[in-house]
Amino acid sequence: MAVTAPAIRLPRLTQTGAEPSRRLHFAHGQKARGAALAVAFGFAVALTIQLATGWIARTDRVPLSDPQYSDKLALLRTHSGFASENNGQTTLLFLGSSRTFDAIGAGTLSSALSHDLGTPVEVFNFAHAGAGPVTTAVYLRRLLKAGVKPGAVVIEVHPAFLAAQTSQPPEARWLHPVRLRRDELALVSELGLPIPTPATHGPRGWITPWHEYRVQLLDRYAPVFSALQFRLAEHATDPHGFVRTPEVPEIQRARLRELTRKQYSDCWADYRPGGSGMKGLRDALKTCRTAGIRAALLITPESTEFRSWFPEPGRSQIVPLVSELAEEFRVPFFDAREWIADEFLGDGHHLSGAGADVFTERLGREKLGPWLRGFCRGGES
Structure with a gap:
């Protein structure tokens, strides 16, 4: 009887060997x-954040393009008298650079003028660091568009910003393109301060705003990492826009004066007043005249040494040139360069807190009171 050998089942090498391979391929594909998907999701989130930041910046939901202006406008809006409908209240706005920023105690001036004129007078210091005549002209137009309507405006004349002989206007070093709005570029160019269109006005302002506004973002939200010497946002002003500068010892004042001399060194050589500075003043005065706002021009105090840095014959041309402009627009011109003792001017043209007290009181008593009395409510005609 034949014995049948048991069937031997060979392992299905092909089938069993392919199964782990398919699993591995499937896992790898997953x-x-x-x-x-994670990369796409991350990209979508990043793009959304960038687009949202660009929209926020362009609509000023968060003040990134020009934080100095936006922050101070927010403070100004707490003073209802400066609204378009102010019920006849007398309002006075100061515009200018840091020289006015720390020279006009607007709150003190409000009280003094109200007492002197026998009617409520509200004063606000809307000056900004580095704001020359062109910046002032731009800001004045912005304020009117924003519904701010002062009854009177005092416009600072900064003699160094009038230097017409420099290769580029001195104000250009402070007026960074990103601070300007799209419709302001043509105006600034017309006033003799050609500024290139910033990348924030183009697609990069939407797609990469964190890069384009990196300086402003660090300054506002992480100032410890900012390389700026002076902050753009959140200046420690009082409720009326004034910043009080502390006293400095003489040895430090000498160092500050030397820094100032170097800072404006290109303005002193062959000084000749005119240029974009005068165009900016003229535009601001035209804006005031069109809007029915009373205007005045002011040169804030300067030390003896600071005034000597302006060479002749340019130095002697400053007052006649500004006086001619004032006469053309029939506005008063207050030349206060020699009003304050040198000891109150730490760096030669910025007043200490004590100096600002002296200057504010004298300016109100001798110039502003008589000027405002002629047209403020309740005053003499």
């Missing part, structure tokens, strides 16, 4: 798709 990981790849997951990674791709």
